[in-house]
Amino acid sequence: MKVDASTCMRCGACASVCPLNLIEVSDAQVKVGDKCTDCGACAKACPVGAIEIERKI
Ligand code: SF4
Ligand code: SF4
Structure with missing residues (x-):
């Protein structure tokens, strides 16, 4: 995945849901x-x- 740093507001929601932490x-x-x-x-x-998700499949 890629993070658009200009859109991201550092809320942390993504970190709390990642199954692999x-x-x-x-x-x-x-x-x-x-x-x-x-x-x-x-x-x-x-x-x-x-x-943005860049699928590897
Ligand atoms: S969930 Fe929050 S911290 Fe994660 S990329 Fe989106 S805006 Fe940024
Ligand atoms: S939630 Fe899934 S796509 Fe996002 S960083 Fe974790 S493993 Fe990667």
Whole structure:
């Protein structure tokens, strides 16, 4: 997944739904661990649509 940093408001909703707990939200940025499966859970949870999923299938 990719986060559009200009849209993201660092609310943390994505971090709380990631099944693999890979998302770290700080004041400056949203960081994603490299084991992301592009499952889409974070994108669905994001209230401003800042997350883009790049499916690997
Ligand atoms: S796409 Fe799924 S695995 Fe990847 S960061 Fe979002 S919730 Fe986590
Ligand atoms: S849910 Fe969306 S707006 Fe909130 S921290 Fe994650 S990417 Fe940013």
